[in-house]
Amino acid sequence: MTRYYTEDHEWIEVDGDSATVGITDYAQSQLGDIVFAEVPAPGAELKKGGDAAVVESVKAASDVYAPVSGTVTEGNDALEGDPALVNTDPEGDGWFFKLTLSDTGELASLMDAAAYKAFVEAL
Amino acid sequence: MSEEELEPIEILEMPLGDWHRARGARMVEFAGYHMPIQYEGIMAEHLWTRESAGLFDVSHMGQLMLSGDGAAEAFERLVPGDVSALKEGRMRYSLLLDEDGGILDDLMVTATPMGLYVVVNGAVKWDDIGFLREHLPDEITINHMDDRALLALQGPKAVDALLRVVPGVDALFFMEAGSFFWGPKSDPEPLWISRSGYTGEDGFEISVPATHAKALADALCAQPEVKPIGLGARDSLRLEAGLPLYGHDMNPQFDPVEANASFAISKRRREEAGFNGADRILKALAQGPAQKLVGFSVEGKMPVREGAPVFAQDTQVGSITSGGFAPSFGAPIAMGYVTSQHAPIGTALEAEVRGKRVALTVAALPFIPHHYHRRGKAL
Numbered sequence: 001m002t003r004y005y006t007e008d009h010e011w012i013e014v015d016g017d018s019a020t021v022g023i024t025d026y027a028q029s030q031l032g033d034i035v036f037a038e039v040p041a042p043g044a045e046l047k048k049g050g051d052a053a054v055v056e057s058v059k060a061a062s063d064v065y066a067p068v069s070g071t072v073t074e075g076n077d078a079l080e081g082d083p084a085l086v087n088t089d090p091e092g093d094g095w096f097f098k099l100t101l102s103d104t105g106e107l108a109s110l111m112d113a114a115a116y117k118a119f120v121e122a123l
Numbered sequence: 124m125s126e127e128e129l130e131p132i133e134i135l136e137m138p139l140g141d142w143h144r145a146r147g148a149r150m151v152e153f154a155g156y157h158m159p160i161q162y163e164g165i166m167a168e169h170l171w172t173r174e175s176a177g178l179f180d181v182s183h184m185g186q187l188m189l190s191g192d193g194a195a196e197a198f199e200r201l202v203p204g205d206v207s208a209l210k211e212g213r214m215r216y217s218l219l220l221d222e223d224g225g226i227l228d229d230l231m232v233t234a235t236p237m238g239l240y241v242v243v244n245g246a247v248k249w250d251d252i253g254f255l256r257e258h259l260p261d262e263i264t265i266n267h268m269d270d271r272a273l274l275a276l277q278g279p280k281a282v283d284a285l286l287r288v289v290p291g292v293d294a295l296f297f298m299e300a301g302s303f304f305w306g307p308k309s310d311p312e313p314l315w316i317s318r319s320g321y322t323g324e325d326g327f328e329i330s331v332p333a334t335h336a337k338a339l340a341d342a343l344c345a346q347p348e349v350k351p352i353g354l355g356a357r358d359s360l361r362l363e364a365g366l367p368l369y370g371h372d373m374n375p376q377f378d379p380v381e382a383n384a385s386f387a388i389s390k391r392r393r394e395e396a397g398f399n400g401a402d403r404i405l406k407a408l409a410q411g412p413a414q415k416l417v418g419f420s421v422e423g424k425m426p427v428r429e430g431a432p433v434f435a436q437d438t439q440v441g442s443i444t445s446g447g448f449a450p451s452f453g454a455p456i457a458m459g460y461v462t463s464q465h466a467p468i469g470t471a472l473e474a475e476v477r478g479k480r481v482a483l484t485v486a487a488l489p490f491i492p493h494h495y496h497r498r499g500k501a502l
Contacts, residue, residue, distance in 0.1 A: 032161060032164055032165055032166075032355070033164050033165055033166040033167075033450075035424070035426065035448040035455075036424050036425050036426060036448075036455075038425065038477075054477065056425070056426050056448075057165070058165040058166060058169075058355060058359055058447060058448045058450065059160075059165060059355050059358070059447065060428075061426065061428060080424070083424070
């Protein structure tokens with residue numbers, strides 16, 4: 001399993017052609033207290049860089065983008081009852097959705113953990 | 124002029140800018156200033172203020188002193204409140220009105236020995252000053268006291284904390300103000316303190332020379348009840364308290380009756396008129412406004428934000444002007460304008476968010492009861 005990151009602060013953990021997507025610890029720290037998350041329904045077709053989910057803090061709503069194209073297999077229903085999971089465990093239990101990748105070649109444009117760390121430090 | 128020639132607008136520093144950074148605040152630009160949006164987190168800061176005491180830096184707001192013979196009468200042309208009747212040390216909430224009765228700003232006005240002390244919103248203070256200068260007679264002096272900081276200490280324990288720092292403040296009741304001394308007896312600093320605020324809680328607003336703002340903020344935060352609180356929680360606190368935010372819930376399109384601020388139109392002024400937009404406003408008072416600012420409870424957990432259209436079946440009947448999440452009871456709340464027919468409390472409506480309908484119910488304001496320390500109220 002390999003984890004990749006986007007410049008929009010999503011992470012994607014890939015296992016073959018399936019993957020799990022969430023937002024990074026840096027993203028949740030910038031958003032502050034999460035009070036609502038809307039995840040895509042199974043079957044939804046996502047396009048790399050397109051809107052995939054919504055996360056809302058006390059202050060504002062933010063979009064979560066699809067790191068790669070694919071078909072959603074599962075949304076994280078736990079976020080409905082406990083959106084604060086995104087704050088407490090953003091890169092674990094606070095995941096947003098799982099999908100089947102339509103083109104694993106798209107992963108080549110994403111950052112690995114070291115590159116993302118350097119990217120955040122430069123912000 | 125090409126874009127390259129445009130001078131970037133400088134974001135101004137407030138007297139406590141570095142003080143906020145040193146305490147771990149995340150800073151954002153607001154009203155042209157670097158301001159703290161949050162420290163440990165909006166939710167925690169909000170709840171702390173509701174149960175203890177929060178210190179807010181509101182130095183971006185405009186502190187004006189209007190002085191000269193007839194200042195109150197002249198100012199009354201521009202606001203619908205009874206300013207002439209204010210006794211020294213008493214204050215009221217009022218609205219600055221354009222010629223048509225549209226709201227240019229909401230403000231607090233206090234009668235002081237030096238003149239009328241007027242606190243206006245930071246985002247429009249330069250416009251306000253220009254408007255006042257244009258519409259007040261030349262004999263009335265407008266002093267913009269930009270050498271002073273403004274701190275708000277809000278919450279049920281604000282009085283306990285402030286009393287240890289500034290003796291005597293417990294003598295003030297809600298909407299009363301006075302001069303108090305702070306610091307060593309040999310060299311005390313005069314502070315102008317009012318028992319007022321914008322969170323719905325008991326609390327104080329303290330005008331302090333900018334040179335002494337850090338020392339005062341340190342002294343207040345040294346009290347165990349007090350933590351510094353950012354703008355984010357200030358917004359969620361005022362929304363729960365049903366208090367409008369200028370530029371969002373109020374703007375020149377709306378008059379005071381529409382903006383649910385008829386209480387700010389004093390009895391004598393209703394009888395005598397003689398203020399900007401009196402025709403429109405008194406007519407709206409008599410006949411009812413066409414549209415009205417109301418509160419909304421929101422079904423489910425998804426916040427409904429500013430700009431969302433409000434529908435009765437297929438017809439748009441208004442829009443949301445403030446919306447967010449109420450940390451005190453863990454649900455979304457909002458305010459907005461709807462046509463008067465749909466304004467009664469309990470009316471079922473819908474908002475549209477990202478293409479989906481969300482059920483709303485017109486709710487009584489405030490969303491949580493105010494806890495002001497009113498004169499004459501049994502303890």
